[in-house]
Amino acid sequence: MNRPIAVIDSGIGGLTVLYELNRQLPKERFIYLGDTLRCPYGSKSEEEVRHFTWEMVNYLLNYDIKMLVVACNTATAIVLDELKEQLPIPVIGVIEPGARAAIKSTETERVAIIGTENTISSQAYDQALMSINPSIQTLGVACPLFVPLIESGDLTSDEAYAVIEESLSPILNDPTIDTLILGCTHYPMLQPLIETVLNNHITVLSSALETGAEVSASLAFYELLNTDIEVEEQIPTILTTGHLSVLKRIKDELFHFNNSQVYRVSL
Numbered sequence: 001m002n003r004p005i006a007v008i009d010s011g012i013g014g015l016t017v018l019y020e021l022n023r024q025l026p027k028e029r030f031i032y033l034g035d036t037l038r039c040p041y042g043s044k045s046e047e048e049v050r051h052f053t054w055e056m057v058n059y060l061l062n063y064d065i066k067m068l069v070v071a072c073n074t075a076t077a078i079v080l081d082e083l084k085e086q087l088p089i090p091v092i093g094v095i096e097p098g099a100r101a102a103i104k105s106t107e108t109e110r111v112a113i114i115g116t117e118n119t120i121s122s123q124a125y126d127q128a129l130m131s132i133n134p135s136i137q138t139l140g141v142a143c144p145l146f147v148p149l150i151e152s153g154d155l156t157s158d159e160a161y162a163v164i165e166e167s168l169s170p171i172l173n174d175p176t177i178d179t180l181i182l183g184c185t186h187y188p189m190l191q192p193l194i195e196t197v198l199n200n201h202i203t204v205l206s207s208a209l210e211t212g213a214e215v216s217a218s219l220a221f222y223e224l225l226n227t228d229i230e231v232e233e234q235i236p237t238i239l240t241t242g243h244l245s246v247l248k249r250i251k252d253e254l255f256h257f258n259n260s261q262v263y264r265v266s267l
Contacts, residue, residue: 011039013186014071036242042116098207099128115183
């Protein structure tokens, strides 16, 4: 079934998920939509996040999508259950896969989560972790300055390092934490700097890998896999509501989607 799988995010961060999905499922056709015009979602009201997310979803339903991947932790925390209830297609979020990866990783049962203000205040990761292992103790830290850094393309500067070091100080001051969940799909783009700041004492996890595995399993369960033997690999389509320049550079330099075209759309 060669209908596309839609991947949505508040900006460019979901490209981390798209990259892993494309790597694990090269025969599938992906269409990505990043709402860079209204990014970040993390400090917006729940009603705004809900409205913006549904605008993206309704736009992509015109492409006859067979599955929706919500590659935005804020939208996952606020709108995922609603999307699952109302859409006639499978919907996958990024929080539960990330929580399962952390459970496998931690030995001290002390897990930190960094994310947007909305994601941290929702305690969605805390609930997901404790539903699997009630003994887990969590520390949530909102990092509202990370997404603007990434959306501007600043991934390596001394200023970026200083912002990360200051933001992660509550985690650095807690020696019992051994696992950190990047609770925003933008954050893996800063992972090298984050690991440098943490001095490799803490395992840093992105939910992208686990999300890829969950999408693959769901496609098989719902018999939606593309089984066309003539298709070897498909090139994702990338859409944005904002400016094209940073998205084009990030997709090529970090994710090597050199053959993917980027189009600007209005919702």
